[in-house]
Amino acid sequence: MRIDAKTIEDVAKELYIRALKILPPDVKRGFDRLAASETSSTGQNVLGTMIKNITVAEATDNLLCQDTGIPIYNVTVGRGVEFGGGDGTALKAAIRLGCERATREHPLRSSIVHPLTRKNEHTSCGIGVPVIHIDHADTSEGVKVEMIPKGSGSENNSWLKMALPADGVDAIKTFVVDCVLDAGGKTCPPTIIGVGIGGTADLCVHLAKIAATRALGTECADADGARLESELSEAVNMLGVGPQGLGGDSTAFAVHVELAATHITMNPVAVNMQCHSARRASATITDAGVTYGF
Amino acid sequence: MHHDLTTPITESQVRALRIDDTVTLQKTLYGIRDATQIAMFDRGRTTRFDLAGHAVIHTAPNVKKVAPSAQDPTGYAPVCIGTTTSARMERFTRPLMQDYGVRLIIGKGGMGAASLAAFGALGGAYLAIIGGTAALETTWIEAIEDVDLDDLNPESLWRFRIRDFGPLRVAMDSHRGSLYDAVDVKARDKRAAVLATLGVKSR
Numbered sequence A: 001m002r003i004d005a006k007t008i009e010d011v012a013k014e015l016y017i018r019a020l021k022i023l024p025p026d027v028k029r030g031f032d033r034l035a036a037s038e039t040s041s042t043g044q045n046v047l048g049t050m051i052k053n054i055t056v057a058e059a060t061d062n063l064l065c066q067d068t069g070i071p072i073y074n075v076t077v078g079r080g081v082e083f084g085g086g087d088g089t090a091l092k093a094a095i096r097l098g099c100e101r102a103t104r105e106h107p108l109r110s111s112i113v114h115p116l117t118r119k120n121e122h123t124s125c126g127i128g129v130p131v132i133h134i135d136h137a138d139t140s141e142g143v144k145v146e147m148i149p150k151g152s153g154s155e156n157n158s159w160l161k162m163a164l165p166a167d168g169v170d171a172i173k174t175f176v177v178d179c180v181l182d183a184g185g186k187t188c189p190p191t192i193i194g195v196g197i198g199g200t201a202d203l204c205v206h207l208a209k210i211a212a213t214r215a216l217g218t219e220c221a222d223a224d225g226a227r228l229e230s231e232l233s234e235a236v237n238m239l240g241v242g243p244q245g246l247g248g249d250s251t252a253f254a255v256h257v258e259l260a261a262t263h264i265t266m267n268p269v270a271v272n273m274q275c276h277s278a279r280r281a282s283a284t285i286t287d288a289g290v291t292y293g294f
Numbered sequence B: 001m002h003h004d005l006t007t008p009i010t011e012s013q014v015r016a017l018r019i020d021d022t023v024t025l026q027k028t029l030y031g032i033r034d035a036t037q038i039a040m041f042d043r044g045r046t047t048r049f050d051l052a053g054h055a056v057i058h059t060a061p062n063v064k065k066v067a068p069s070a071q072d073p074t075g076y077a078p079v080c081i082g083t084t085t086s087a088r089m090e091r092f093t094r095p096l097m098q099d100y101g102v103r104l105i106i107g108k109g110g111m112g113a114a115s116l117a118a119f120g121a122l123g124g125a126y127l128a129i130i131g132g133t134a135a136l137e138t139t140w141i142e143a144i145e146d147v148d149l150d151d152l153n154p155e156s157l158w159r160f161r162i163r164d165f166g167p168l169r170v171a172m173d174s175h176r177g178s179l180y181d182a183v184d185v186k187a188r189d190k191r192a193a194v195l196a197t198l199g200v201k202s203r
Helices: A005-021 A025-037 A041-059 A088-105 A165-183 A201-212 A223-236 B011-015 B034-042 B086-100 B113-122 B134-138 B179-197
Strands: A070-079 A131-141 A143-150 A158-163 A191-197 A252-259 A267-274 A281-286 A289-293 B002-006 B022-032 B055-058 B062-065 B076-080 B104-107 B125-128 B141-148 B157-172
Touching (some): A005 A070, A005 A143, A158 A201, A165 A191, A165 A267, A191 A223, A223 B179, B076 B141, B086 B104, B113 B125
Parallel strands (some): A070 A131, B002 B022
Antiparallel strands (some): B062 B076, B141 B157
């Protein structure tokens, strides 16, 4: 199938706005689960305000959080798809234009500045931003576009440690617990704690981001990784950091782990967190049209 | 204990606040952010606003441009106004209080030892608002009354007219009380036990 640039542009615009306004159902269920078991009255109170905010955002058609984040688009291209002129540059340009239009036309706060001059172009775009990842899938037809407005409060608390093979999995577990302690309330807990393990330094950090932005209720494809997820999920909620770092049981919705093979000399671990406003939206474009979801 | 405060407030009003009290603010609130304070305290910019006795919130709002009117005198209408992580702005708490007389800082995630010392020495407090709940907080803001240093937009210095802004939780007070420190100490005390449940052998 052939997809024209205008369709991609419109989808990119719509997804940014949808992601900022409607929290995915798995995250809403995550809130219900935490609220049902929170034993701290402060924690209950904070969770209650967060849940109320989700309702107010939908009722007033407003953004959940003032932070419009760093826009990230993950594109999965199925079999036999061609874009406008036929190359990937048209696809990237269309996404960028859609992101810019969402910012101008809604309007949204542009949170993006040049890293040295700090100049804001008021487009939510800049050098290398929006972040666009393009992957291919043999199994599907059409194109899936996922949009993640990644909030800075959680992104500012990101870590990489090139641990030693001799320190083993213990080093990984200790690192995750220490990151949660250091983050305290700064990441807007309850969070989804993304842990990347293995790979190169850059792949390890990227895996942590994939883990942090994965839907709640999904698990690591590797059995050992999945076991580590459930152990860590239980452990971090024993620390008592709680919602907003004000104390309580609900420090994290879950710990998610993503793995890659690594070198015999290496034991890399990275942590990237997603705040409680764990926003994402997706669209699937096929011959039948555009379907929006999460 | 709950306090309903109309800004500006006095030193004795702020010293009456204790951690875990709740506060609802009325009338005026100023919005301030990283770039605003870098401009004011590192680059010698000044503001025409009188911040003495006032509350500032760490924010950079989503706004839309409209025709200036009695309701929107600046030509900006609020879209979505919330808060940001306060810890980045730690070094500005003391000058904000010392040079401008600010009494209350509103934000999320808490601030550090330098801010706590400034609250004690000069009479101030930190009020926790729930991060990521901006849709709700926007309903507590009646209008954008004025804006200064707007070349820094969205990190301008904003003056909001507020009504029933809260409840906010006193999370750091002028008597060396900090909910964040208390939670952090307790959490770090549990570190060894938590690592033990994970089967981590300490070497």
